[in-house]
Amino acid sequence: MCSSLSFAALRRLVHLALCPIRTHSKITNIYLLTDTRRPATIFLGVFQLDYRDYQKARDASWRILLDCKIDRLPVDLNAVCRKLKIRLFSYTAAADIIERAHMADATRRTDGLTFYMRGTPVILYNGAVLPQRVSFTVAHELGHIVLAHVKPGSVTIANREPHPGDSPEETAANQFAARLLAPACVLWAMNIHTPEEIMNLCQISRAAAEFRARRMADLYRRGQFLTSPLEQAVYQQFRPFIAEALNPPPGE
Numbered sequence: 001m002c003s004s005l006s007f008a009a010l011r012r013l014v015h016l017a018l019c020p021i022r023t024h025s026k027i028t029n030i031y032l033l034t035d036t037r038r039p040a041t042i043f044l045g046v047f048q049l050d051y052r053d054y055q056k057a058r059d060a061s062w063r064i065l066l067d068c069k070i071d072r073l074p075v076d077l078n079a080v081c082r083k084l085k086i087r088l089f090s091y092t093a094a095a096d097i098i099e100r101a102h103m104a105d106a107t108r109r110t111d112g113l114t115f116y117m118r119g120t121p122v123i124l125y126n127g128a129v130l131p132q133r134v135s136f137t138v139a140h141e142l143g144h145i146v147l148a149h150v151k152p153g154s155v156t157i158a159n160r161e162p163h164p165g166d167s168p169e170e171t172a173a174n175q176f177a178a179r180l181l182a183p184a185c186v187l188w189a190m191n192i193h194t195p196e197e198i199m200n201l202c203q204i205s206r207a208a209a210e211f212r213a214r215r216m217a218d219l220y221r222r223g224q225f226l227t228s229p230l231e232q233a234v235y236q237q238f239r240p241f242i243a244e245a246l247n248p249p250p251g252e
């Protein structure tokens with residue numbers, strides 16, 4: 001597998017990776033729903049994020065759950081990557097690629113990288129951290145792919161859990177990851193509130209769970225669940241899992 005890859009192309013990507021973060025132009029992608037409603041603006045941390053971007057990340061997470069037929073938590077990210085034809089390797093498994101393409105420096109600076117190889121998206125992740133952290137890393141990189149932040153010829157260079165100084169693209173990737181791994185309608189149906197509950201149910205790190213719990217508190221306050229047909233479809237898909245979790249069979 002590795003010997004067939006184009007290392008010249010990878011070196012070019014590494015050069016890009018070591019450049020400052022570039023602002024990608026927005027492009028339409030298959031997960032962007034047609035929406036004619038008037039755009040609004042919300043504030044996330046210190047950055048202003050156009051509501052269309054927020055909605056795009058949110059809707060994209062629902063569509064991925066539906067398209068990949070994910071019907072239980074924790075979300076099976078290997079199944080998602082298989083379905084979306086995304087290649088997924090740990091830094092250890094991709095050591096040969098990393099060394100020959102001189103990507104070691106980049107891998108020391110981030111827990112996840114995404115690039116395209118001959119038209120196929122590839123995610124590399126640091127597997128030497130807690131599995132819960134790996135999940136969020138991979139979901140974050142998935143967000144960059146699905147939201148078209150990374151395209152053939154570019155590479156992502158930042159991956160960390162939600163942080164007040166994040167750029168709009170990093171914020172969107174984290175929003176996507178949180179919604180993919182911890183769908184609000186499922187947490188609501190199971191009356192999940194605390195970071196600890198979210199950590200246990202969704203198998204994500206404490207930092208990511210606290211991020212999600214803050215958002216859930218706001219949604220609970222406003223009673224804002226199942227307002228979108230997409231979210232209703234996700235809820236329907238998870239209903240057997242929710243019922244089983246709330247009413248486990250006798251003896252369990």
Ligand SMILES: [Zn+2]
Nearest residue numbers: 158159170173
């Ligand atoms: Zn990122």
